[in-house]
Amino acid sequence: MKKSVLLFTIILLAFSQLYAKNYRVSLLTCEPGGELYSVFGHSAVRVTDRETGRDLVYNYGTFDFNPSFYMKFARGKLDYWLSVSPYERFIGHYNYLGQAVHEQVLNLNEQQATKMVAFLQVNYQPDNRYYRYDFFYDNCATRIRDMLETVLGKQLEWNDPVGEEEKTFRDLIDEYVYPLPWGDLGIDLALGSVIDVKASEREKQYLPDYMEAAFGRAEIVGDGPTRPLVKSQRTLLDLPPVDVAPSFFNPYFLFWGITILFMALTFIGFKKKRLFIGFDRTFFGILSVLGIVVVLLWFFTEHTATKYNWNLLWAFPAHGLLVYGLGMKHPAPWVKKYLLFALIMADAAVVCWILGWQSFHPSVLPLILVVILRSNFLYYNLEKFKAQKRKVSG
Template identity: 30%
Template sequence: MKKIFILSLLLQSLFSFSQIPNLSDKAIFSVLTVDVANASHTLYGHTALRVNDSIAGFDVVYNYGMFDFSTSNFLLKFTKGDLQYYAAVYPYADFEYSYREENRSIYEQKLHLSLSEKQALFQKLNQSVFSEEKFYTYKFIDRNCTTKVIDVINSVLKDKPIQNNLHKDENYREVLYGYQQGQFWLNFGINIIFGHRPDEQAAVLFLPIDLLEVLKTAQHDGKALAEKPTDLFIATPLDSKFSFWNSIYPLIVFLSIIVLVNKKGLNLFYFSILGLIGLFFVAVNLYSLHREVLWNYNMLLFNPLYLVLAYFLIKNNTIWIKKIALICLLCLGAYLIYLLNKAHLLMMLPLIIATGIVTGRLYLKKEQ
């Protein structure tokens, strides 16, 4: 990150404190797509723009996916949704090197643009890096490295050729689910933190691999906007071995113990987990600006009322145990019905069944 920052400063001194150089007629603009990986911030791939002008003597990448881990209160700002990402420009060689080190494939799609369009796009790119436009508030769906590249290209082309023609019958959650399937706990966490927005039809083109696919058929001035993808680097295939711990089975084992042992202490522990997660979701809904996490119906399962239920269970107050248990069961039933057509139904089903059994026992328990 420090190396890229220094390189960005050097390029800024070249481009921003003098006039932006004119491009030669040999300048090549291309969209770069970096393939997915397993880390949370690499799960969906990456998009950047390359400008290679052999006559003018530079080959650089404009990257809109930059952020600084050393930002004060980084996690709080990311959770709230006001973390500032920024655009940077640096040599293509460093871009390729960094992704070779991560063993992630890089694909290039060269754009068919006129010289005037290239010059306009070049000016836009430098404006987005060397002005107050440099920093932007990241939004998972609406404003990220892919949408920023799309916006800057469409802004200089009158017919705005890059339009989403994918996933017309799918919602965002269904589109994302395929990227997350190999990582159970990450997939689980993402699906329970997401609220209502990801269940909307996937109208926004926001994923790098989807942009790559759209560019294959995009038309500009009656011809193809981009060439077919070429491979700049192909990652070495890695063995994907099954991991018991990164699967649904540990969750099933845990829930089976809760259900089969049926001890008060375990029930208290389980209800406390559900309630605390629910309280966290309430706090996120009140605090966060991310549209994706608002109106989180998963709180019908991870219900803060389970903390109240745990309290009355400690007090052995059977009357209130039954009342709170009934409310929780009704919420659970509503949750199951709402989830019937959702992509993560099967993932959540063990939790729904176990929670229903444990809560139902308390509701049906006779007064002592």
């Protein structure tokens, strides 16, 4: 009889606990899209109120795409904010985009779920909803992770995998942007050697896919029997991965084509005692512009990931001086010295790459080879060929 009463009491308490949970909180993970801004996927929080039937999605990835967007993003001054939308509108948007969506229902007790919803509601207040976006450390995924750690505290155990392959921040980016070679090139040109360090399992969670996997491994401890963080999971939108069609117009083909052109010009120029200076002035002028962009991102923005960018070794702002110097009828002594400087800098870039100080985009290798080839050729032949040309003209 006592056992029956005890069992009935346990069942009654379980049911009362079940119905006391007004909120169901879940993590939504959207698979990568086909554009650069969506290629890393997305994370959001779904809150279903069982009592009122309200079904809302809290989204930390909202931004205003206005004419000043790119300027603010380049300067590291872009603010994102927390928005709230009905679940049906959110899922309809990703259905339109063709991106699959997964849901992980969190195994929170009443107090934890209520605390998380309160956290979101406080964050949604006008004075709190905006934050300064940082791709690696403060984005739509890390905001959710940080909230969970605040709510659960020491009760959350991530259970990071042992023996997992070590990856740098750049390696992780490359996994997603490889189908977009121009976007991949732009990222590698803009971001410095600070992202060529190993990312911890927690740091990998800046990517929604990795955070989804981390949630699947995590456990809640200390408030009763240890239980998984995720109670259940399902696919809300079962769509095939977004396919990005390959294009032959990519930096690999283009830059190797430029390199072959300069190799041919150098060979013909050596045989016919010609310099083809116009090509060099254009080439070094473009590198100068790239170098200016690298310097601006390094020293004049609030980005943390654009520091110590050694692309500056081959794309140097002062290369623009050669646009003027190579056009001189009688080359000044400094031109030859600068050509030697450019050659040494390009060689240093190769050494930097080999030693692993910074991983450059593979497509820039042919450009570095052009710098080495042409600076070497012009260093030894600029004055000689121009003197011969003046002699023939005279």
